Amino acid sequence: xxxxxxxxxxxxxxxxxAYFLLPIVVTVMMSFTPTRFLQLPTTKWSLQWYFAFFEDxxxxxxxxxxxxxxxxxxxxxxxxxxxxxxxxxxxxxxxxAALYTLAxxxxxxxxxxxAMALLALAYEWGLEGGYLIIAIGHSLWAFPLVIIVMRVSLxxxxxxxxEAARGMGASPWRTFREVILPLVAPSxxxxxxxxxxxxxxxxxxxxxxxxxxxxTLPRIIYxxxxxxxxxLVASASGVxxxxxxxxxxxxxxxxxFRKLVEYNRPH
Amino acid sequence: xxxxxxxxxxxxxRGSLLDRAGPYYKYFLLAPLLIxxxxxxxxxxxxxxxxxxxxxxGASGFGIGGAKGEGGGYYIEGTWTLNNYIRIxxxxxxxxxxxxxxxxxxxxxxxxxxxxxxFAYYIYKSGPRLKAALLVLVLLxxxxxxxxxxxxxxxxxxxxxxxxxxxxxxxxxxxxxKLVYTLFSVIVGEVLLIVPYxxxxxxxxxxxxDPTxxEAAKGMGASPAKAFWLVTFPLSLPGASMAxxxxxxxxxxxxxxxxxxxxxxxxxxxxxxxxxxxxxVNWAMGSAIAxxxxxxxxxxxxxxxxxxxxxxAWRS
Numbered sequence: 001x002x003x004x005x006x007x008x009x010x011x012x013x014x015x016x017x018a019y020f021l022l023p024i025v026v027t028v029m030m031s032f033t034p035t036r037f038l039q040l041p042t043t044k045w046s047l048q049w050y051f052a053f054f055e056d057x058x059x060x061x062x063x064x065x066x067x068x069x070x071x072x073x074x075x076x077x078x079x080x081x082x083x084x085x086x087x088x089x090x091x092x093x094x095x096x097a098a099l100y101t102l103a104x105x106x107x108x109x110x111x112x113x114x115a116m117a118l119l120a121l122a123y124e125w126g127l128e129g130g131y132l133i134i135a136i137g138h139s140l141w142a143f144p145l146v147i148i149v150m151r152v153s154l155x156x157x158x159x160x161x162x163e164a165a166r167g168m169g170a171s172p173w174r175t176f177r178e179v180i181l182p183l184v185a186p187s188x189x190x191x192x193x194x195x196x197x198x199x200x201x202x203x204x205x206x207x208x209x210x211x212x213x214x215x216t217l218p219r220i221i222y223x224x225x226x227x228x229x230x231x232l233v234a235s236a237s238g239v240x241x242x243x244x245x246x247x248x249x250x251x252x253x254x255x256x257f258r259k260l261v262e263y264n265r266p267h
Numbered sequence: 268x269x270x271x272x273x274x275x276x277x278x279x280x281r282g283s284l285l286d287r288a289g290p291y292y293k294y295f296l297l298a299p300l301l302i303x304x305x306x307x308x309x310x311x312x313x314x315x316x317x318x319x320x321x322x323x324x325g326a327s328g329f330g331i332g333g334a335k336g337e338g339g340g341y342y343i344e345g346t347w348t349l350n351n352y353i354r355i356x357x358x359x360x361x362x363x364x365x366x367x368x369x370x371x372x373x374x375x376x377x378x379x380x381x382x383x384x385x386f387a388y389y390i391y392k393s394g395p396r397l398k399a400a401l402l403v404l405v406l407l408x409x410x411x412x413x414x415x416x417x418x419x420x421x422x423x424x425x426x427x428x429x430x431x432x433x434x435x436x437x438x439x440x441x442x443x444x445k446l447v448y449t450l451f452s453v454i455v456g457e458v459l460l461i462v463p464y465x466x467x468x469x470x471x472x473x474x475x476x477d478p479t480x481x482e483a484a485k486g487m488g489a490s491p492a493k494a495f496w497l498v499t500f501p502l503s504l505p506g507a508s509m510a511x512x513x514x515x516x517x518x519x520x521x522x523x524x525x526x527x528x529x530x531x532x533x534x535x536x537x538x539x540x541x542x543x544x545x546x547x548v549n550w551a552m553g554s555a556i557a558x559x560x561x562x563x564x565x566x567x568x569x570x571x572x573x574x575x576x577x578x579x580a581w582r583s
Contacts, residue, residue, distance in 0.1 A: 009385070009389060012385060012386075012389075013386060013389045016382060016386045017401075017404060019382075019459065020404055020405065020407060020408055020459070020463075021404065021407070022419065022423055022429070023408075023415070023416045023417075023418070023419025023420045023423060023459065024407065024408070024411055024415065024416065024419055025419070026419040026422050026423055026429070027415050027418050027419040027422070030418075030422060038422060038425070040422070079299060080299045080300055080303050083295075083296045083297070083298075083299050083300065084296070084297060084299065084300035086296050087296035087297040087300070090296075091296075099297075099300075099301075102304060103300055103304065105308070106304075106308050108513075108516065109308075109561075110517070110519075110520025110522070110537065110560065110564075111520075111522070112520060112522055112537040112540050112541075112557060112560070113312075113315075113520070113557045113558075113560060113561055114308075114311075116315060116540055116544065116553060116554060116557040117308075117311035117312050117314065117315040117557070118307065118311050119544070119550075120311065120314050120315055120318050120550070120554065121307070121310070121311040121314055124314070136303075136307050137307075139303075140303075140307060140308060143300075143303070147300075197410060201410075201411070201412040201413070203412075203413075203414060204522060204523075207541065208541065208544075218412055218414055221412075221414045221418075222414060222527075225414060225417070225418055225421075225527055226526070226527060233418060234418065237412060237414065237415040237418060240411075240412050240415065241411055241412070241415060244410055244411060244412075248410065
């Protein structure tokens, strides 16, 4: 009886794994289809839809826009997240817990609401349709993650290192630049890469806040998916996924960055 | 704000700008966060509420390009009305959309919990290598584009897709079942977008439990099943209820799955926002709906807090 139950449990887990994996696998397979229809390739595989993607100015422009918005998001999220994380890790002040909760709230706010709120603001301030307002929207989701990652790694630092540097006469800025930053560099990079991944994959805010000049990749995929079914969407998704995977692998490699820092630490 | 150093350091003031700012530089450190939160989160939300109280310019695109100071032609400035909210709660169409949104959120959260809890338990019980692999797998949908997931599901669920082929091969159906563009596909899609968070929260909760309690129950003669139902399950309820809350709140904002895998009957409030704003150029109405979603979410959070506190009161 218990044996049967265990079998069912494994079967259930396998089904959930399939549920999580299948959509991604199927999309990747579809991007290699040799036909013009939504038909999964079985024997023949082709790269024609990737060529179609890179030959179409509409799609390559969108790719460029995605990269620009992603880079802007990284800069904004790192600046806001890093300064705030140091503030949270170093100082005690009233309302600290409340401010921390408030800083994390945007992550739990649906994109539709953030997008609608920023849309009205963008028109009021003349930012409508620009790269900046999209990046601001994306960084609302990205900087809380940077704060979480950075705060953990800053609080894990040995405070005596900082005290030693300050005691030997280094200014706070110099202490930060030459002692703290090299030690937390891996988490800074992880935060940056997460911000980038969030940005290139987000589309509701891009849909609301972008214009025809600042269309990001997901913003083109969405109507294409809605109104015409073509394998080009699969190859566009493939490009997005490839970008994400490359960034993630980079992330994984940079986790080993810690070793590098340890080798280079002045003795 | 009363701020003090967490670790006392003898501060040696040298001429740098930052040092001259002295004890105030902590304010500078928190300033970017505060400014961003106020200018791009709290402020816009208040502004959104204000816009939702404007009289709209009417349901045509002719308002676009109006002079500055006239709401850009998207609404009539200087007006105050509750009409947009009254419409949401009296108009038959909006009422049905509102009802469906709540219904969908509840269905999604129940389905997500039924998948997430056992799966989180499975992860909790697996060995370290399988555990790491499964956790990466859970994160995978979150790290890929939601459009990719929905596109994949569309293919899997289509009439000659994998699911229908499997059903036919098992002789369960004679002809393809219509799975895509139905309530079923909307649920399957939205659950896939939300369930990773639910799994992660419950897995974290299970790992935070004291394992000796379960061993103690077993040591005193409880069967593994009994130990689970009497010890592990009740102790994991606070975390699980938190996961449920997150699922309901995100379910209320369902957008992608109803838009791409649904039909006109699976219209949600979130989908209504761009429809009103861009297709009907009725920003005031779009804002009112966005705010109604926010109010609905806050309502569920308050119900959760109330239930939690009354439960605590009952326990003590």
